[in-house]
Amino acid sequence: MRVGCPKEIKNHEYRVGLMPGAVREYVAHGHDVIIETGAGSGIGADDDAYRAAGARIVASASDIFQKSDMVVKVKEPQPGEWTQLRDGQILYTYLHLAPDPEQTRGLLESGVTAIAYETVTDDRGGLPLLAPMSEVAGRLSIQAGATALQKANGGRGVLLGGVPGVLPAKVAIIGGGVVGLHAARMAAGLGADVAILDRSIPRLRQLDDLFGGRVHTRYSTIDALEEEVFAADLVIGAVLIPGAAAPKLVTREMLSGMKKGAVIVDVAIDQGGCFETSHATTHSDPTFEVDGVVHYCVANMPGAVPVTSAHALNNATLHYGLQLADKGLKAIAEDRHLRAGLNVHRGRVTNGPVADALGYESVAPEAVLNVA
Ligand SMILES: NC(=O)C1=CN([C@@H]2O[C@H](COP(=O)(O)OP(=O)(O)OC[C@H]3O[C@@H](n4cnc5c(N)ncnc54)[C@H](O)[C@@H]3O)[C@@H](O)[C@H]2O)C=CC1
Numbered sequence: 001m002r003v004g005c006p007k008e009i010k011n012h013e014y015r016v017g018l019m020p021g022a023v024r025e026y027v028a029h030g031h032d033v034i035i036e037t038g039a040g041s042g043i044g045a046d047d048d049a050y051r052a053a054g055a056r057i058v059a060s061a062s063d064i065f066q067k068s069d070m071v072v073k074v075k076e077p078q079p080g081e082w083t084q085l086r087d088g089q090i091l092y093t094y095l096h097l098a099p100d101p102e103q104t105r106g107l108l109e110s111g112v113t114a115i116a117y118e119t120v121t122d123d124r125g126g127l128p129l130l131a132p133m134s135e136v137a138g139r140l141s142i143q144a145g146a147t148a149l150q151k152a153n154g155g156r157g158v159l160l161g162g163v164p165g166v167l168p169a170k171v172a173i174i175g176g177g178v179v180g181l182h183a184a185r186m187a188a189g190l191g192a193d194v195a196i197l198d199r200s201i202p203r204l205r206q207l208d209d210l211f212g213g214r215v216h217t218r219y220s221t222i223d224a225l226e227e228e229v230f231a232a233d234l235v236i237g238a239v240l241i242p243g244a245a246a247p248k249l250v251t252r253e254m255l256s257g258m259k260k261g262a263v264i265v266d267v268a269i270d271q272g273g274c275f276e277t278s279h280a281t282t283h284s285d286p287t288f289e290v291d292g293v294v295h296y297c298v299a300n301m302p303g304a305v306p307v308t309s310a311h312a313l314n315n316a317t318l319h320y321g322l323q324l325a326d327k328g329l330k331a332i333a334e335d336r337h338l339r340a341g342l343n344v345h346r347g348r349v350t351n352g353p354v355a356d357a358l359g360y361e362s363v364a365p366e367a368v369l370n371v372a
């Protein structure tokens, strides 16, 4: 199969779908790999590094889209990209379709077969292709929040850990999954007073065990949420219902109960965000203020640390990428976890929560792939 990787074009997105090490693996499996010139420049991988790994370098993204049987990317295709996709082609990348009707329509019209990294599953109930970027974004959320809390950046001017004789800042983390765990690690490590809210009691139990009492856990009712959000200096939005638009847990009205200069980092913004007042921002202009509360809502947070993120992402995507390259649609038909990643196939929406969010009929992947 011919596998192609264009340079990412989203704002300040420096990750790359295929690193030279991954290219070498595809080539070892007998595939022809084409890479857009400069695709790895954000992580210091130049064209020669890709040539040494066995790739051919092409001059433009349109060469990649025209000539590839499978396109491997990081971020969801941008408008100028989805118009270049076509029937019979496989797209393997993050998609986040539920909050993005335009992209969904574009993918449906193209006829492409699109696998969303964020809905591929594993045997333990996890999302193995999302998890590494959630680890990165969870850790980064505290760095971003700490920076935004500085007075000159619009925040209320508190230091997360406090100092001897002065109380630390309060951090409320809504959603104790992968993002929530890694945010809590960083916040607790810096000495903040941390509370994690979740709707899963087994998960709260696990977190309580992990932190040995160093963070508080709370079952997420409206009452508990209000209490923690009103008391917080920094709130991290980290909930997820896989594939679906994020539930709006913090309403605009609730902002009036928050401290002036408090900071919200809505990591769940790629699924539409869990604060009613959130809208996606970019690394060039990451924050805005509503009712005295600073909002940080960057939809590609891991793009800020591409050297770490591209390695972690390539580690996680390689296995199924090779399966897709080796077997094409048969790989999806054979593996239920990869089937869970199929969001769009030849003009049909094949993910239930995406179809529900956008008002499409949902067709099971098994039905479109003729799996018995
Ligand atoms: N902005 C960015 O750059 C990035 C965003 N993300 C996003 O971060 C979000 C979280 O991802 P993960 O931590 O990997 O998901 P996860 O599935 O590991 O964790 C989500 C948690 O939310 C909890 N939850 C669901 N509904 C809830 C509710 N009503 N109240 C409280 N908790 C609730 C679940 O029980 C679960 O523990 C996703 O939207 C993901 O796409 C991930 C990486 C980068």
Ligand SMILES: CC(=O)C(=O)O
Pocket: 094, 118, 130, 133, 134, 270, 299, 300, 301, 302, 303
């Ligand atoms: C998961 C995601 O949206 C990202 O890594 O950018």
Ligand SMILES: [Mg+2]
Pocket: 094, 096, 270, 299, 300, 301
């Ligand atoms: Mg995103």
